Amino acid sequence: MKSHVSRSPRIVGKISVLIPVYNEEDNVVSLSDEIMSILSGYADFEIVFINDGSKDNSLQLIQDLSNKNGKVYFISFSRNFGHQNALRAGFDHCTGDIVITLDGDHQHPPGLIPEMIDKWIEGYDVVFTTRKEGGEVSLVKRYTSSFFYWLIGKIADVDLKKGAADFRLFDEKVVHAVRGLKERDVFYRGLVAWLGFRQCEVAYTPERRRGGVSKYTYRKMLRLAVDGISSFSFLPLRLAAVTGFLIAMVSFTYVFYAIMIKLFSDQAVSGWVSLMAGVYFLGGVQLIFLGLFGEYVGRIFMEVKGRPNYLVSAAKLPGEDK
Numbered sequence: 001m002k003s004h005v006s007r008s009p010r011i012v013g014k015i016s017v018l019i020p021v022y023n024e025e026d027n028v029v030s031l032s033d034e035i036m037s038i039l040s041g042y043a044d045f046e047i048v049f050i051n052d053g054s055k056d057n058s059l060q061l062i063q064d065l066s067n068k069n070g071k072v073y074f075i076s077f078s079r080n081f082g083h084q085n086a087l088r089a090g091f092d093h094c095t096g097d098i099v100i101t102l103d104g105d106h107q108h109p110p111g112l113i114p115e116m117i118d119k120w121i122e123g124y125d126v127v128f129t130t131r132k133e134g135g136e137v138s139l140v141k142r143y144t145s146s147f148f149y150w151l152i153g154k155i156a157d158v159d160l161k162k163g164a165a166d167f168r169l170f171d172e173k174v175v176h177a178v179r180g181l182k183e184r185d186v187f188y189r190g191l192v193a194w195l196g197f198r199q200c201e202v203a204y205t206p207e208r209r210r211g212g213v214s215k216y217t218y219r220k221m222l223r224l225a226v227d228g229i230s231s232f233s234f235l236p237l238r239l240a241a242v243t244g245f246l247i248a249m250v251s252f253t254y255v256f257y258a259i260m261i262k263l264f265s266d267q268a269v270s271g272w273v274s275l276m277a278g279v280y281f282l283g284g285v286q287l288i289f290l291g292l293f294g295e296y297v298g299r300i301f302m303e304v305k306g307r308p309n310y311l312v313s314a315a316k317l318p319g320e321d322k
């Protein structure tokens with residue numbers, strides 16, 4: 001990845017910035033100002049806010065911004081569809097030659113954008129960012145996140161960078177490829193590694209969330225982790241077969257042992273307890289793997305139904321403002 005891309009420098013055309021927003025009323029205005037001042041040095045840009053069913057005043061503020069400034073657009077969902085779907089909606093509607101995604105809470109410093117664009121000019125098609133250790137990320141988040149990246153690195157069929165964040169730059173052709181993907185439960189962090197193209201990494205120190213609280217509850221983080229693992233790995237399913245086989249071997253040995261005792265000694269097996277233990281154990285293991293199968297079957301079910309990933313209730317889309 002380090003190898004220098006030797007091509008003539010690219011000319012920066014239009015830049016799209018996509019910002020998923022869920023209850024970020026304390027941040028949208030300041031963030032928009034900050035991005036605007038950074039991008040004003042470039043030829044052309046658009047900022048697209050994706051309001052993911054915010055219950056606070058975010059939408060009103062975004063609409064005001066958009067009315068005041070012709071470069072600010074928005075897509076507003078009918079309810080909360082989740083961060084990854086907000087990103088998808090942004091990809092579906094942006095019109096830039098360069099597309100940048102970042103969080104709506106100032107944790108992804110917009111100051112890094114020029115450096116990311118410079119990488120694109122050098123010829124990279126995907127510039128992804130990784131969180132440096134430290135910074136203003138809570139301890140629990142840091143540990144759960146590094147555990148997750150360790151786990152997915154071990155079991156999934158995809159190479160995920162530790163601390164990968166949803167703060168990235170994509171060339172237009174990559175966005176085009178992403179739009180063409182049909183899968184429903186998108187896990188962009190894994191997908192980016194899967195996509196290929198010329199990729200380059202920029203490290204950053206996350207800032208403190210400026211206003212509001214984290215919208216990633218533990219439930220949502222778990223959901224994201226399960227999505228990530230199940231969309232890139234069959235290992236959990238294979239685990240069922242392996243565990244089943246091992247348990248069967250153990251029980252065969254036990255039965256053999258019991259028969260031997262019966263035949264060659266007078267200590268008859270009075271093993272009610274061990275019997276029950278075996279039954280409960282097997283029952284538990286079966287239920288666990290039934291649940292795992294359920295995860296995958298549920299996913300197939302959702303894919304087959306082909307429901308849209310999000311519903312739009314209001315929008316001012318790039319390219320439609322006349």
Ligand code: UDP
Binds near residue numbers: 081
């Ligand atoms: N977000 C969203 N929908 C959700 C949860 C989060 O659009 O259901 C947005 C949120 O507004 C923010 C970004 O996704 O812009 C990342 O969320 P957050 O900062 O709460 O996550 P954390 O930084 O704590 O991982």
Ligand code: MG
Binds near residue numbers: 103105107209
């Ligand atoms: Mg955040």
